[in-house]
Amino acid sequence: MSDYDLAVIGEGIAGLACAARAVELGLSVTTFEANMMGGLVLNISELHGYEAGRPGIELASEYAEANMAAGAASRATAVSAIGGSDGGFELSTETGIVRARKVVVATGARLRTLGVPGEAEFEHRGVSQCVDCDGPMLTRKPAVVVGGGDSAYMQAAVLAQYASDVTLLMRADMPRAREEFVQAVAANDRITVLPRSLVVEIVGNDSGVTGVKVATDGGERVIPCEGVFAYVGLQPNTDLVGGEGAVATDENRQTDRFGLYAIGALRAGYSGDLADAVADGQRAADHAAALLGSG
Numbered sequence: 001m002s003d004y005d006l007a008v009i010g011e012g013i014a015g016l017a018c019a020a021r022a023v024e025l026g027l028s029v030t031t032f033e034a035n036m037m038g039g040l041v042l043n044i045s046e047l048h049g050y051e052a053g054r055p056g057i058e059l060a061s062e063y064a065e066a067n068m069a070a071g072a073a074s075r076a077t078a079v080s081a082i083g084g085s086d087g088g089f090e091l092s093t094e095t096g097i098v099r100a101r102k103v104v105v106a107t108g109a110r111l112r113t114l115g116v117p118g119e120a121e122f123e124h125r126g127v128s129q130c131v132d133c134d135g136p137m138l139t140r141k142p143a144v145v146v147g148g149g150d151s152a153y154m155q156a157a158v159l160a161q162y163a164s165d166v167t168l169l170m171r172a173d174m175p176r177a178r179e180e181f182v183q184a185v186a187a188n189d190r191i192t193v194l195p196r197s198l199v200v201e202i203v204g205n206d207s208g209v210t211g212v213k214v215a216t217d218g219g220e221r222v223i224p225c226e227g228v229f230a231y232v233g234l235q236p237n238t239d240l241v242g243g244e245g246a247v248a249t250d251e252n253r254q255t256d257r258f259g260l261y262a263i264g265a266l267r268a269g270y271s272g273d274l275a276d277a278v279a280d281g282q283r284a285a286d287h288a289a290a291l292l293g294s295g
Helices: 013-024 039-043 056-070 131-138 150-159 179-186 274-292
Strands: 004-009 029-032 073-075 079-085 088-093 096-105 109-111 142-146 165-169 191-194 198-205 208-216 219-224 227-230 234-236 260-262
Touching: 004 013, 004 088, 004 274, 013 029, 013 056, 013 274, 039 056, 039 109, 039 131, 056 073, 096 274, 131 142, 131 150, 131 227, 142 150, 150 165, 150 179, 150 227, 179 191, 208 227, 260 274
Parallel strands: 004 029, 004 096, 029 073, 096 260, 142 165, 142 227, 165 191
Antiparallel strands: 079 088, 088 096, 109 234, 198 208, 208 219
């Protein structure tokens, strides 16, 4: 017999929203999170679009507290493998096996790194991927943001509240970011955008980062800075479901394995919008409940 109707692996917004809908539909639910609940949204001090204006940690905490109050069991542990059993699944954890009739994988994604010399060496010594965490330490100091999408433009604007100046480097001719973010950066005289710029090395000394070596149309040069923030896309965390790319699902977010779902940043075709992460979680919960005869 299964311990739970539904297990949700990952307590990012997609996973939390899935658990919320599942308990609402009367399912017994457990969630797993080896790190901090909320996922990447925790690094956002002011959400845009869905729940605009709220801190990400506030939204995540609200979901988590409501789920626990509704009876969902939150487990602060990782799932190392998903096995099959009669009528359901067996999830391997460091504390033993947990059984569930259906499983939703919501392990999200991690920020891609640049993969250049100096990046690993100067991590936490000027190299960061969290402006809200480390931006204040760059007050009145020069900084660099790498990327051309929404996150890069949004975080450059936040970083400009602290840094003396921000250089935004992107490989393409034109940004991929939404127009509202592009306009906000263009209007900020502390931010300089350099298109067609490829980071080839992060340089520094015993004290930390001192600059970024960049290849441009005019050759290589070093841009002085004391902080570097890369926002160059996401890498789905697919260890539990195999493969390196995003996971293919049907319209109900079910994978090719019956009763196993993939939602949010893990799923191929995910838009990246927080509203769609919530919708993914709710859709998977609805379908699982229908299969289980609930809801």
